[in-house]
Amino acid sequence: xxIQKEKLVVLSEDNKAVALRNLNQLYHAVGDMYNRVKNNQxxxxxxxxxxxxxxxxxxxxxxxxxxxxxxxxxIDERYADIRKANNTIRELEEKLANNTQVGGMxxxxxxxxxAVYDWWKKQGFNLxxxxxxxxxxxxxxxxxxxxxxxxxxxxxxxxxxxNKSKLEQxxxxxxxxxxxxxxxxxxxxxxxxxxxxxxxxxxxFPSLDISCWKNWRIHNSDKFRLRDFECYIRNLSELKQLMxxxxxxxxxxxx
Numbered sequence: 001x002x003i004q005k006e007k008l009v010v011l012s013e014d015n016k017a018v019a020l021r022n023l024n025q026l027y028h029a030v031g032d033m034y035n036r037v038k039n040n041q042x043x044x045x046x047x048x049x050x051x052x053x054x055x056x057x058x059x060x061x062x063x064x065x066x067x068x069x070x071x072x073x074x075i076d077e078r079y080a081d082i083r084k085a086n087n088t089i090r091e092l093e094e095k096l097a098n099n100t101q102v103g104g105m106x107x108x109x110x111x112x113x114x115a116v117y118d119w120w121k122k123q124g125f126n127l128x129x130x131x132x133x134x135x136x137x138x139x140x141x142x143x144x145x146x147x148x149x150x151x152x153x154x155x156x157x158x159x160x161x162x163n164k165s166k167l168e169q170x171x172x173x174x175x176x177x178x179x180x181x182x183x184x185x186x187x188x189x190x191x192x193x194x195x196x197x198x199x200x201x202x203x204x205f206p207s208l209d210i211s212c213w214k215n216w217r218i219h220n221s222d223k224f225r226l227r228d229f230e231c232y233i234r235n236l237s238e239l240k241q242l243m244x245x246x247x248x249x250x251x252x253x254x255x
Contacts, residue, residue, distance in 0.1 A: 009065060019064035024184060026057035028145075049129060109133050112236070115243035116140065123200065124166040130230075137234040142201070144226040146170075146177075146187050180218055180225070189215040189224040197229070204242065207235035 011019065033050045036042035062068070116138075117128045124146055131140040146167070167185060171177060176193050177185040187193055194213060201208050210231045215224040233239060 011065065015064040015066075019061050022057045022061040022064070024181065026054065026061065029053045029057065045129065049127070108240075112138070112239040112243050113140075115246045116239065118246055119204065119242060124170055133236075136232050137207070137236055138239055139230070139232050141228050141230050143228045144187055144197070146185065178218065178221075178223065178225075186218065186225040189213070189226045193226060197226075201231070205233045205235075205238045207238060208233045 029050055033042070033054075036046060113128070113131050116131075120126075120128050120142060125143060126145045127143040128140050129143065131138065133139075167177070173196070174192065175196055176188045176190050178188055180186045198210060201210075208231050210229050213229045214227040216227050217223075218225050
């Protein structure tokens with residue numbers, strides 16, 4: 001009697017693309033965590049952020065591959081509760097921020113940060129982190145990871161749209177990308193890209209000053225990809241204005 005071969009997992013092109021995207025993001029996130037732990041550079045904020053991303057990527061990859069585990073169900077249930085709680089918290093924070101006195105400053109600052117984060121996501125990027133307020137204004141690290149924008153659809157291979165993808169729009173606007181793997185475009189570290197990013201953020205925050213840029217070497221290449229930049233927004237009224245703009249956009253979406 002011959003040895004029975006294990007049945008191969010057969011995926012549609014859409015599910016394969018979704019699985020590869022999330023596994024690739026998981027790979028990079030784990031690598032980031034490894035380097036931070038190895039070099040004693042892991043702070044509590046990044047610890048929480050990275051573990052949140054780990055679970056999200058594993059959950060999405062599991063669904064695409066067809067692995068229906070109890071762990072995945074627990075993750076989905078937990079994050080459904082978290083998302084519901086976060087939505088409630090954001091609504092309360094916005095209400096408090098609109099009527100803030102000294103006691104409401106923490107809520108106001110949190111609402112301002114979330115407005116910046118939401119705006120940055122709309123530009124095609126992922127995180128705004130390591131934020132703080134001080135005599136200098138608002139300090140934050142804007143991450144320049146664009147891996148998620150090329151396959152943001154649930155059915156990325158078959159789903160077609162009359163609207164151009166965010167990636168295509170950015171390329172048409174002069175941003176320089178390179179295909180690092182089969183389906184991953186990364187933003188090159190060039191003077192052109194740095195200037196375009198600077199113009200983008202300063203168009204929204206005129207008082208913004210970029211203090212430093214960070215990059216990564218592209219695998220098997222002599223080129224570098226932009227990783228993030230740190231900046232200061234000196235005029236906090238620009239954040240309050242953005243917060244009001246983002247609220248109006250949300251109202252239009254739900255009316």
